[in-house]
Amino acid sequence: MPVSLSMNASIAAFRSAMNGTRGPVLQARASLAFGSSTAVRISMPLAFVIAHPVEHRETILRLNVEYLDWVREGIVRMFGSHALTSFHTSVQEDASATLEKLCRADAPEGVFYLLELQDQPVGMCALRRLHGDVAEFKRVYIRQAFRGMGLGRVVLQRLLSDARALGCRTVCLDTAEFMHAARRLYLAHGFVDCLPHGDVEVPRAFHHRWHFMQRSV
Template sequence: MELISFTILLLLTGLKNITVTMNVFYKLAETSEEFEQAKELFIEYANSLDIDLSFQNFSGELESVRLQYDKPTGALLLVYQDGSLAGCAGIRRLDDEIAELKRMYVRPDFRGFGIGKELLERAIATAARIGYKKVRLDTLSSMTKARSLYESFGFEPIDPYYFNPIEETIYMERVI
């Protein structure tokens, strides 16, 4: 487990400066408990979308999280802030050269601190370490902050690589 401590300086108009220090841990899921924690985040993420993910066999994904997101062809990154589970990102195999980034999610209370950016950077690096040459993902056009983050990391729009009935779905890819 890697600890990253950083300090945020908040400047409040008319008030004194406030310094907040947070401890942020990033780690790969290894234990059954950690994969169960990730499943809870997957469900929370799915509920936040307000769309039905049954076309992706979401219930089957939940039943086989470890199989899909564990070594040697996958990874599940977890992030904790001050001891609380803050988010996750999954890497799973599409084919020998292409990984898919799935279920990247940072809980609302933990957003705005750079966790998503670091999580994405680590997910891409993990896919490269596994041996993938590209990372694909899908997102929704309404997720403007997520799309901007992906674009800032070099992800570009591509044609659909699987069936998705949600019209606002955007497919993206990055060479790594």
């Protein structure tokens, strides 16, 4: 469903956060499904909180450690435990690098959101300009307990809206073979497979079981 607040609000909030003050919280009212075929749908606001690298440091690091643990567990299932030797840094080091790289990008070049339901952190997502009119989605992650509720669709629409407001014409992302729900979501929203984009984190040894995707905005 459309998110009503514009990227201008995101940029203003991001600049406010970088200046040490808490910016406005962006909200999208989502129709969330709980359960399976007999799910009852309720309306609940998903808050997109502009991540502050100091104020939200512990939450950012915790979510990134969860995300990276999940990714590495998936890699072990796909390739075996020996595949972890392709990583030259620990999960904690990677999580800290994410904070430095994504949360300190100056608006309007990027934004990092913490996702909250009723003030509870349920995930994260980020957008950054790669070059020219090309943007990249990063760290799109919903915690396990909150999957299957339609949050991914709301997040995707928020990031696409932000990319348009940045003047980008193309967005790209990558997703592992084991991330079945994410790939279905991206395909349903017009993403197609493409060659790996410039600054990919994924070791080359894994590329044959990774999906690199893009779409126009």
